[in-house]
Amino acid sequence: MKYSNLQQLFDEPIEKIQILDPGYSGHxxxxxxxxxxxxxxxxRSSRWRNEPDREFWWxxxxMFGIDPRHMIYMKENSKLLQTVSEIALPKILSWAEMDGREYLVVEKMKGHALSSFKNQSHELLYQFGVWLAKVHLNTSSFYGNLAKTKVGKREEFHNKLAQAMKGIAEREYPSDSHIRTSLDPILEQLHDLPHPQHFCPILVDMDPSQFLAEAGKITAIVDTEAYVIAxxxxxxxxxxxxxxxxxxxxFLNGYTTILGIPELSECRRAYRYFYRLLGVQGSVDLDKWFAQSELF
Incomplete structure (x- = not known):
């Protein structure tokens, strides 16, 4: 699309357009x-034109029914996240569809993109913990998404997760013997797990790059496409x-002022396997992925 076509979104002439690149491929x-x-x-507008067919968005x-081509998910995510005061979210100013592609116009937020959560101030991380706990207070009786285009029964979550794991492993990793041979033992672990009890909005691709900061505080969360109920x-x-x-x-000092932390020991390996299949932090060697430090 030519940048000049963005003019249709505005009553005034556009003086300048700058591409905002998150700094990683595949966004x-x-x-x-x-x-x-x-x-x-x-x-903002989705890059996807056809049905999502790569590991993360497929x-x-x-699993959760979200489709990056449609802005209804960001709009519904925005409605909920606007209610959590600790970290701001850009207000949606307008929505439009042009040539079969949806566009959102949102306010510009103050701050610079965080490159890392590590080596940040205690105050910033405490703020992040309080904010996340308050997001987690919005419990749900189903899994899926905030737009409710998918509403799944909580007791069926692990069965659906097993189907998702099988589908991604077969589609995306047909020649990766380590990922494929790890699938069945993981599915056995998943089958034995109790049903999760606390479903709420979570950000599948949680990463510092989704946030802006200034003067030692997080000023905004700006990328909420992958918020789901899980x-x-x-x-x-x-x-x-x-x-x-x-x-x-x-982070925990802030989070635990609102909520206790969940027990991860039983589910960690199975859930980590799912996140590796999605490639949330890229194509990391599976053994290295499983060996990541246990912080909670």
Whole structure:
């Protein structure tokens, strides 16, 4: 799409357009910073044109029903996250569809993208912990997504997760013998796990790059495409790959003012396997992935 077509989203002439690149390949959205005479805003639109068919988005759609081509998910995620005051979220200013592609215009937020949660101040990590616990207070009686295009029974979650694991392993890793031979033992572990009890919004691709910070505080969360309804344990599984012992301690100091931490010992290996299949932190060797430090 030519940048000039973005003009249709605005009443005023566009003075400047800047591409906002998250700095990693495979991201789902095109994002532009757009300046007119009276405002500077961010425009988002999905890169996907066809049905998601790669490990992360295929798995998220199969498991939770979210589709990056449609902005209804970000709109519903925004409604909930706007209610949690500790970390701001860009307000949605307008929505449009052009040539079969959806666009969201959102406010520009202050701050710079976080490159890491490690070596951040105690105050920032404490704030992050309080915020995440308050997000987790929004419990649900189903798994799926906040737009409710998928509403699954909680007691069927692990059965569906097993199907997702099989599907991704077969589709994406047909020649990876280590991933394939690990599948059946993981499925046996999954079968023996008790039903999760605490379903709430979780961010499948939890990563510091989703957040902006300034003056030692997180100012905003700006990428919420992969928010789904799932066991809160999933967020803790993801966090073990982006925190270290020091940063997790500060994070927990904040989180535990609101909620206790979940028990991960029984589910950690199975849930970690699912996250590796999704490639949430790239194509990490499976043994190295399983050997990640246990922080919670």
């Amino acid at each position: 789902a959205s095109d994002v532009w910073l757009v300046k007119t005479a009276s405002q500077e805003v961010v425009v 798995g998220c759609k199969f 066991p809160r344990e999933f967020d803790f599984i993801g966090l073990e790959y982006v925190l270290d012992e020091a940063s997790s301690a500060s």
